Amino acid sequence: MPNHPVRQTALRRTATLASLTTAVATAFALGALPGHAAAAAPTAAAAPAATPKAPAIQAVASFSILGDMVRQVGGERVQVDVLVGPGADAHVYQPTPTQAKTVAKAQVLFSNGLGFEGWMARLLKSANYKGTHVVTSLGADVQETEDDDHDAKPGAKKAPGHDHKHDHGKSDPHAWQSVPNAIVYVKNITKGLCDADAAGCDSYQKNAAAYTEQLKTLDADVRAAWGAIPKAQRKVITSHDAFGYYAKAYEVTFLSPQGVSTESEASAKGVAKLVRQIKAENVKALFVETISNPRLIEQIGRETGVRSAGELFSDSLSKAGGSADSYVKMIRHNTTALTGAIQIKK
Ligand SMILES: [Zn+2]
Secondary structure (H helix, E strand, C coil), X not given: CCCCCCCHHHHCCCCCHHHHHHHHHCXXXXXXXXXXXXXXXCCCCCCCCCCCCCCCEEEEEEEHHHHXXXXXXXXXXXXXXXXXXXXXXXXXXXXXXXXXXXXXXXXXXXECCCCCCCCHHHHHHHHCCCCEXXXXXXXXXXXXXXXXXXXXXXXXXXXXXXXXXXXXXXXXXXXXXXXXXXXXXXXXXXXXXHHHCHHHHHHHHHXXXXXXXXXXXXXXXXXXXXXXCCHHHCEEECCECCCHHHHXXXXXXXXXXXXXXXXXXXXXXXXXXXXXXXXXXXCCEEEEECCCCCXXXXXXXXXXXXXXXXXXXXXXXXXXXXXXXXXXXHHHHHHHHHHHXXXXXX
């Protein structure tokens, strides 16, 4: 199949460890972060305190953002394999046979739900998966997609050419883009890990509490950053419609030529309409997303005279060592990029 990834690297289980170390240096108390030893299996009795333990359980996370959250809560007790790695697009993903084997061995699997992983049901079936499946968006504040009939402000985004071939109903799957929702994800992850590994529950709860504090600080910082910008100026263009939750939480308007899934192509009519809208509303900030083909957004930039203000991370983290290699760093990167672009052009 054309989309079939040759991407074994997505399975690296220690992919974000370097970034976690960096995150510790940024003054957040993260609790015990692993100095992970990959294959060593020390005998428990003889091991000195400083020797990293072998993971107690194996977990699978469907995509990189979720993988980071599971690692934050799981710490060194949990080996986390990520199916859709940094830079890859979960909307159009196709799992490999190797990944089916990884899934089959896991005790707990975390997905986003809300139709984001249209390939998940097939994968679980082919892997004959018997472990716990945690849908991490459960209980989050879920928004509907705005396809046709919304009568909110005309600046709100449309999704021209978007069609629902995947079974995601009308819910917008990108719920993690609001930090209060991420806190709900962390609750679900903690419960899932406790269910799969009762002996580690104290440790998971402790990690989750420290991480949740970090997320609350993050949320407050994002609100403060946007608070400095008048609401009328908070308008940006992105390639696909992934920021509905961020938009609502922080009162920003996002316009995009592509719908909530990258599966559908933007129509010429939709693009022309967006170009008119950008000119009429005097939108100043235009961004490409790292998972999307930049060509369309570049075309819109040429037609409107709005220059690209950089990259946003929507559905994937950056590779380890990049500016968005954890959830917290991703939200900070996006917020700095967005507010910076708008303030410069004021
Ligand atoms: Zn998306």
